[in-house]
Amino acid sequence: MNVRRLIPTAALAASVALGATALTACSGASAAGGGKDGKLDVMASFYPMQFLAEQIGKDHVKVSTLTKPGVEPHDLEITPKQTAQLGEADVVLYLKTLQPAVDKAVAQSGVKNVVDAGTLTDLEVHGASGHDHAHEGEGEAGHDHGHDEGGKDPHVWLDPAKYAQIAKGVGAALEKSDPDHGADYRKNTDELVSKLTALDTEFKDGLRNTASKTFITTHSAFGYLAERYGLDQEGISGVDPESEPSPARMKELQALAKQENVSTVFFETLASDKTAKSLATDTGLKTDVLDPLEGITDKSQGADYFEVMRSNLKNLQKALGAN
Missing domain, CATH: 3.40.50.1980 (Nitrogenase molybdenum iron protein domain)
Known part of the structure; x- marks a missing residue:
């Protein structure tokens, strides 16, 4: 438990988790996020999640990412330090099944406020003319992502319309975690969705x-x-x-x-x-x-x-x- 200082009432409101699970006061917005700036501390699993958090959260969030630039996300390995950082985040944004190491770390971290982007839109099974899943059964090295979910394709962000659906869900999650800035999150979400619609x-x-x-x-x-x-x-x-x-x-x-x-x-x-x-x-x-x-x-x-x-x-x- 990471109690660094007493938490102001506004931040206590920010510590209500998705799904009506209350976060303990010790992981509220001002205990995480460096303690001083009062920003919502968001941990994103990889770039498409990071981009949404930055575009929707803007000045109200501090966004970190588990996958550093240049790292192939499917190959990511999580350090114990990163798992600990996950546990201190106010909100974790990830896409289940894309990165098995992240799925495991999220489960171990005990973080309460977790958003799985795959639940914010419909995932489908895709085959490249039946060849997409030719490498199933190769285990971790074969990256059979999503095959435990029935072989569903996790690459939803490459469809701007589906990415817009995810953006709406992420906006709602940030608003729920930090209701004081809800109007800004809604405005930023609307702007992002209209840009994605234009794309x-x-x-x-x-x-x-x-x-x-x-x-x-x-x-x-x-x-x-x-x-x-x-x-x-x-x-x-x-x-x-x-x-x-x-x-x-x-x-x-x-x-x-x-x-x-x-x-x-x-x-x-x-x-x-x-x-x-x-x-x-x-x-x-x-x-x-x-x-x-x-x-x-x-x-x-x-x-x-x-x-x-x-x-x-x-x-x-x-x-x-x-x-």
Whole structure:
């Protein structure tokens, strides 16, 4: 228990957890968050959760993230120090099944006010033409995320409409934890949702007329995006960006590329581009970046979620022959 000083009445109100579970006064807003600034201390599991907390919380929150820039989120390992920090946070935002290490640490931390983004929208099962789950059963190394949840795809933030639903839930959670600033959280949520709605329209309009509907990517993270905008995702190696595809799968993709008029093989910034480049060489295709936005680094094609998503849209338009 982390009692650093007496907590003012306003902060006691902030310590009511989601689901009517009362937080103890010792983890209220002013005991955490450095003790002096009175900000709501939010711990995000990785970049898409961090971005929501920062955009909605603005000056009222202090946001930390478990996944540092440049770390592939699926590979994250949690230190005992980070588990302890989780226990001191006022609110934890994460996406269950995406990062098994985070799921475990959240369970161990005993933190009361936990928001699982997967419960704020509908998760679906996606297959890259049945190949998304070809690597099931590989255990931790195979990142069979979500297979305990029936193989549901966790990459919801790549669909702006679903990300907007999550934003609304996160806004409500911050308001519940810090009712004194509720009006600001609501205003910031509305602003973010309208920006995401505009982005959704840009994608709809930008991908409406394309010469091809099929794109090939190393990391099958784009099932929601493909479904939203009427495209077909073909993953080289399923949900794990690092796993090696079988020779049979490579052969199948070569045939598919010819048949579907595919021009480009996409890879991402946080994982190796080796398989994308070898497939492209074998088939005479180009390579380009399609970023699953699991983290922002200096290699990212943009400084935040919106900039990188717009780069993704441009790269898709170019690869699919949009007019």
